[in-house]
Amino acid sequence: MPVCPAILPRPQEFGPGYPDKALPIAKYCKEKLVNLDYVPVDINKVFLEIASQEISKFTNSITPIQAPFAECSNKIPDGFKKDTLVMIGLTFMNFPSGIIIPLMKKIGGKKARALIASEIIKPKSNITSILQRYELPEARGVAFGPLKALGVSPTDVDYKVHFNNSRVEMCFTLRRSLELPKKLAAGSQIVTAVSYRYTEDELRRSIEPYFANCDFHWANDRNTVVAILS
Ligand SMILES: C[S@@+](CC[C@H](N)C(=O)[O-])C[C@H]1O[C@@H](n2cnc3c(N)ncnc32)[C@H](O)[C@@H]1O
Numbered sequence: 001m002p003v004c005p006a007i008l009p010r011p012q013e014f015g016p017g018y019p020d021k022a023l024p025i026a027k028y029c030k031e032k033l034v035n036l037d038y039v040p041v042d043i044n045k046v047f048l049e050i051a052s053q054e055i056s057k058f059t060n061s062i063t064p065i066q067a068p069f070a071e072c073s074n075k076i077p078d079g080f081k082k083d084t085l086v087m088i089g090l091t092f093m094n095f096p097s098g099i100i101i102p103l104m105k106k107i108g109g110k111k112a113r114a115l116i117a118s119e120i121i122k123p124k125s126n127i128t129s130i131l132q133r134y135e136l137p138e139a140r141g142v143a144f145g146p147l148k149a150l151g152v153s154p155t156d157v158d159y160k161v162h163f164n165n166s167r168v169e170m171c172f173t174l175r176r177s178l179e180l181p182k183k184l185a186a187g188s189q190i191v192t193a194v195s196y197r198y199t200e201d202e203l204r205r206s207i208e209p210y211f212a213n214c215d216f217h218w219a220n221d222r223n224t225v226v227a228i229l230s
Pocket residue numbers: 014015016017018020041042043044047067068069070088089090091117
């Protein structure tokens with residue numbers, strides 16, 4: 001992604017993982033002697049620590065917040081709600097755009113810019129090849145996490161990946177009835193993870209109602225886009 005000179009000095013990053021989108025911004029701000037207040041938000045403590053450690057090479061002002069995105073607003077210091085860039089990267093694909101974009105706007109304040117990233121499908125893309133990645137045992141293992149936390153055994157479920165409602169759905173079907181804690185009958189289907197896929201037109205239609213300016217930066221193969229929105 002080319003570093004945008006108009007980037008604002010208060011990135012609030014949702015789900016940074018390894019903060020590959022924030023790093024070029026942090027580097028740019030350090031070179032230009034712009035003070036940067038970095039606010040990573042993640043439910044996972046390990047990812048928060050990784051993001052904070054990487055960005056600490058470029059700024060000392062880091063405010064990690066361990067919370068679900070929907071509950072982080074009141075934990076962000078008021079002074080950090082000005083000149084803000086709210087970033088979510090590819091984690092954008094895990095939420096309906098109509099939920100996550102208004103949340104990003106609410107958290108960043110009225111004048112916030114937003115950065116999202118998404119894989120893009122062509123109108124006649126081969127969905128089967130997209131699903132294959134999610135059928136791998138590693139992907140099944142990640143998707144099984146919430147059921148494992150509820151005490152479900154891997155032998156109690158069958159796993160299948162579907163493409164429904166413009167999204168990949170990672171779905172488990174119960175082989176026998178279980179108390180989770182509500183009783184669910186054998187054959188019940190539980191979707192534990194989703195990943196939305198848009199064509200370029202669909203992505204534009206999903207974000208344009210919320211922003212006057214949508215600046216798209218494409219990967220060379222045009223399969224992935226980073227958009228800076230204001
Ligand atoms: C795939 S990683 C992000 C990778 C990186 N941001 C990128 O776009 O390339 C997703 C991160 O989002 C976090 N996450 C997912 N849903 C979340 C939620 N609702 N609230 C807080 N953190 C969440 C996960 O813990 C994880 O660290």
